[in-house]
Amino acid sequence: MSTRTLIRGGLVITAADETHADVLIEDGRIAAIAAHGSTVAQGWTADRVIDATDRYVIPGGVDAHTHMELPFGGTFASDTFETGTRAAAWGGTTTIVDFAVQSQGQPLRAGLDAWYAKADGQCAIDYGFHMILSDVNEGSLKEMDRLVEEGITSFKLFMAYPGVFYSDDGQILRAMQRAESNGGLIMMHAENGIAIDVLVEQALARGERDPRYHGEVRKALLEAEATHRAIQLARVAGAPLYVVHVSAEEALAELATARDKGLPVFGETCPQYLFLSTDNLAEPDFEGAKYVCSTPLRPKEHQAALWRGLRTNDLQVVSTDHCPFCFTGQKELGRGDFSKIPNGLPGVENRMDLLHQAVVDGHITRRRWIEIACATPARMFGLYPKKGTLAPGADADVVIYDPHAEQTVSAETHHMNVDYSAYEGKRLTGQVETVLSRGELVIEQRKFTGRAGHGGYVPRATCQYLG
Numbered sequence: 001m002s003t004r005t006l007i008r009g010g011l012v013i014t015a016a017d018e019t020h021a022d023v024l025i026e027d028g029r030i031a032a033i034a035a036h037g038s039t040v041a042q043g044w045t046a047d048r049v050i051d052a053t054d055r056y057v058i059p060g061g062v063d064a065h066t067h068m069e070l071p072f073g074g075t076f077a078s079d080t081f082e083t084g085t086r087a088a089a090w091g092g093t094t095t096i097v098d099f100a101v102q103s104q105g106q107p108l109r110a111g112l113d114a115w116y117a118k119a120d121g122q123c124a125i126d127y128g129f130h131m132i133l134s135d136v137n138e139g140s141l142k143e144m145d146r147l148v149e150e151g152i153t154s155f156k157l158f159m160a161y162p163g164v165f166y167s168d169d170g171q172i173l174r175a176m177q178r179a180e181s182n183g184g185l186i187m188m189h190a191e192n193g194i195a196i197d198v199l200v201e202q203a204l205a206r207g208e209r210d211p212r213y214h215g216e217v218r219k220a221l222l223e224a225e226a227t228h229r230a231i232q233l234a235r236v237a238g239a240p241l242y243v244v245h246v247s248a249e250e251a252l253a254e255l256a257t258a259r260d261k262g263l264p265v266f267g268e269t270c271p272q273y274l275f276l277s278t279d280n281l282a283e284p285d286f287e288g289a290k291y292v293c294s295t296p297l298r299p300k301e302h303q304a305a306l307w308r309g310l311r312t313n314d315l316q317v318v319s320t321d322h323c324p325f326c327f328t329g330q331k332e333l334g335r336g337d338f339s340k341i342p343n344g345l346p347g348v349e350n351r352m353d354l355l356h357q358a359v360v361d362g363h364i365t366r367r368r369w370i371e372i373a374c375a376t377p378a379r380m381f382g383l384y385p386k387k388g389t390l391a392p393g394a395d396a397d398v399v400i401y402d403p404h405a406e407q408t409v410s411a412e413t414h415h416m417n418v419d420y421s422a423y424e425g426k427r428l429t430g431q432v433e434t435v436l437s438r439g440e441l442v443i444e445q446r447k448f449t450g451r452a453g454h455g456g457y458v459p460r461a462t463c464q465y466l467g
C-alpha cells in the first residue's frame, strides 16, 4: 500500500530555487511541490505530515567519492557498506558512489562482482559504483564498454601509487580513448607518483619519518604537473576529464586554464582540503597520522583558492573521499615510517554539515551548497534528476535540515566506524534532523529508523554535466 507523506512549511532549496513550499511524496517519489498556503497545497491529504517550519527542505546529498572496505596499505577501510551508509544517512547523504577495485592481473568483472557482493543487502541508502582501473590492458579496455552499458559509467585512474593502482601515460591515453568512444568519464588521481616515490625514499634516508613529511614529499607542484599532463592526454584523446580530490592551488590553476579554453575538464575537492591543513599533519605524538590522505592536506593558504574555485565553478563538486582507518591499529601501521600510514580520512557523515557551515561563514550561497553537494554530482555521474534535486518524479530523497541547531563534531557522537574524527571539537551551526530515502524515513528527529538492505544499487547514465 502506498504511503503519502507531506512535508509542510519549510524553505525548499534546490540548486536553482529557494521557495516556501510544501512537498508531497507518493510511492517513494516526489509527487508535487506547491507554494505553502496555496490552494493546491491546502487540498493535499497524507498519511504522514512532517512539520518543517523554520527548517530547510533539501535534496539528499550525493557523495560521489567513497571507499567502503577499500583494501589499502595492508589493511581495509574501516567502514563497511552497512556502517558507512548508515553514517552517511545521519549526515544527510542519501546516495553514495563507491569505487569498485580491479586487482592487478584480474578482469574488471571480478572486482565489480566483489563490490556488488560487499554492498548487497547492507546499505541504508542507495549506491552506485565507479570502477578503479589498476591494470589497463586489451581485456580491461574491452570490458569498459560492457560496464558503461551496465551503469558503471566512470573509471578512476591513478598517476600515483606505483606498483599498486598506478597507470603509465600510455595506459592512461588508451583508457581515455576508450572512454571517448563509449561515453565513460575518466576520473583522475593526479599526482606524479614516480617522482613522489623518489622523494619518499630520500626523506626516509634523511630520517624524516613523522606524518608531516607525507605532506612535504607529495608536493603541490607534483599535483599540478600531473593535473596538467592528465588534461593534455584527455585533449589528445578528445575525452572529458574529472580530476578527483584537488587540493593544491597550482593544480586548480591548471583546471581553470583548461576551462578558460572551453575544455570539458572538471574538478572535485573535499571538505578536508577546505577545513584542514598541514598544521593538522604536524600535530605531535603521531596524531598527524589521522590526517594522512592523498592528495595531502596543504598549507592553509590553499583554502582561499579552493573556495574561490567553488564559487567560480572551476571546481564543480565536493565529495568526501571517505576512506577511514582507525588510529589504533591501522594508522599506527606507519609509526616510524610515514609512507606506511594507510591513506584516507573519514568524512561521509560530515560533508553536508561542513558545507552548510561554509554557507554560514559566507564562502558559498545556500543554492551553491546544494549544487556542489547534490545536483552537480548527480549530473556529473548520470543520476539526475532521479537524485540531486527536488522535483516531481524525482526519488523522494529528502533532508529536513535545521539551520539554527548548534553541534560539536566528535568521535564520541558520530556514527562512522572509526575511532577518531578529523573535525573533533569543531562547532557547527546547522544539523540534519530528518532524512527520507525514496520516501522512507531513515533518520527521524535524529533517531536512526532505517535498515540495512533498504538502499539499492542504482545503475547510472553517462555524464549529464555540460557546465
Ligand code: URP
Pocket: 067, 189, 245, 292, 293, 294, 295, 321, 323, 343, 344, 345
Ligand atoms: O588518501 C586517500 N585519498 N585514500 C583513498 C584512495 C584515493 O586515492 O582516493
Ligand code: ZN
Pocket: 189, 244, 245, 294, 295
Ligand atoms: Zn585518489
Ligand code: ZN
Pocket: 065, 067, 321, 323
Ligand atoms: Zn578516493
